[in-house]
Amino acid sequence: MDIVFAGGNGYPPQAAGGVQSSTHHLARKLADTGHRPQVLAPLYGEGWFGLQARARLKLSGKGFVTDMTQGYPVHRAWFPDQVANTVVRQVQPDVAVIQCHGTVPIGRAFAAAGVPLVVYLRNVEFAELGGDIRSLHGARFIANSAFTAHRYAETFGIEATIIRPSIDRTLYETSPDGDLVTFINPVPAKGLDRAMEIAAHCPEIPFLFVESWQLSPDQRRDLAKRISGYSNIRFEPRTNDMKGLLRRTRVLLAPSRWEEAWGRVASEAHCSGIPVVGSTRGGLGEAIGPGGIALDYDAPLADWVGAVSRLWADPDHHAALSSAALKYSLRPEMDSARQFDTFLSVVEDAARLRTAA
Structure with missing residues (x-):
């Protein structure tokens, strides 16, 4: 499958943290098992990497630039939700895994382009969602802890599969x-x-x-x-x-x-x-x-x-x-092989929506 991880958090080498580490680990596991992972993330203009990317962005004419710094394609744009449709046309993803900042507008953009959604709930900062997460109809949900799953169930009535952060x-x-x-x-x-x-x-x-x-x-x-x-x-x-x-x-x-x-x-x-x-x-x-x-x-x-x-x-x-x-x-619960199998089962379940359609 072609799987795009998309969100409003920066991505290495421009940003680092738990979300990035867990996403990178999953992307590597997907690549190792024959799938094709990609990432859509915001571009930061600071530093040498950012300056180079800004120059390439101006020349690209398509709203995003792509690099292979992580061993798989990472697409970077000022506003990921605004280029989702263009990314979909180029990548033709089977599923988009949406997470963290801007989950709702980014998820809506991929859904409008006909891409099934998996929403990875990695924090309980509801203001960062950018809207009502219940508007992402048909999405499958993953939570990174029992605490996170409980908070989303309590607040939004959402049921999520719990997968603790993947660690190599x-x-x-x-x-x-x-x-x-x-x-x-x-x-x-x-x-x-x-x-x-x-x-x-x-x-x-x-x-x-x-x-x-x-x-x-x-x-x-x-x-x-x-x-x-x-x-x-x-x-x-x-x-x-x-x-x-x-x-x-x-x-x-x-x-x-x-x-x-x-x-x-x-x-x-x-x-x-x-x-x-x-x-x-x-x-x-x-x-x-x-x-x-x-x-x-x-x-x-x-x-x-x-x-x-x-x-x-x-x-x-x-x-x-x-x-x-x-x-x-x-x-x-922390066995990476078991975590990956569970993640893949959720992604495959979401992908079946496109097949059924």
């Missing part, structure tokens, strides 16, 4: 030998304030703050200023070597204040038996499970400090939760 274990599985408490994505929504409070009360513990969402120059300067007074906090820019990062990590810290749909960083850490101390916001507690300690974001600071300190200093406690984390990562 080979990119994360390692034998940790470090002593760092690692906090990935040091931005306010992900619990930056709470992480800094914990670090302030644990001066003997080395903390590593690692960029995930790309920080603007102003954000980077502000963060550098905030952590400059902490001798136990170090910052590192985003890395594609997650295995190397996890090898240095003893405890993963995820004190998110955002209503997470899932908690991909927790699942990635679990692949290496790294316990997580994180919040119960949204689906993050579901992702952590028995592989760590989940606390209410507003729990007393002493509870957060105690959870991190004990995991860092108590070998027996750490070993027990490490074992539980690794076991949790191997549960059937």
Whole structure:
């Protein structure tokens, strides 16, 4: 099948995060099994890649440009919904998998071109949908957690197949030998304030703050200023070597204040038996499970400090939760082959609509 993933989120190398990682993993699996994945994403004009793409876009005359930076075609346009019909004429997709920002207008554009829809529900930021998701008649729905599925059922009456985020274990599985408490994505929504409070009360513990969402120059300067007074906090820019990062990590810290749909960083850490101390916001507690300690974001600071300190200093406690984390990562719901089979069954079910028509 020809399958297009389309949404209003940027795509590598211009943007990175859980949505992009999960989509890329699925696209690679599709290509490995003889299908033809493609992506339609917004174009950002910044940076060398963006400047080159802008120049090519002006010359193309078709509203989007295509690159093979990810090993499969990625189409980029200023406004994906406005070029959906043109992409359909060129690609002739059997199914469009719509996700995240602009789900409704992008989905409507593909549906108007006669393409069956699968809507992948990856967050509960309903304002980002761009309309009433119930207007996408005939669409099949996938949710990335029980929490996400429940919220959409409760709010819109939508039933979704639950498929947890796909993870390529080979990119994360390692034998940790470090002593760092690692906090990935040091931005306010992900619990930056709470992480800094914990670090302030644990001066003997080395903390590593690692960029995930790309920080603007102003954000980077502000963060550098905030952590400059902490001798136990170090910052590192985003890395594609997650295995190397996890090898240095003893405890993963995820004190998110955002209503997470899932908690991909927790699942990635679990692949290496790294316990997580994180919040119960949204689906993050579901992702952590028995592989760590989940606390209410507003729990007393002493509870957060105690959870991190004990995991860092108590070998027996750490070993027990490490074992539980690794076991949790191997549960059937996180088996990538099973996840892919379920995903493919939903996509094939949607594709049958075109055949029937």
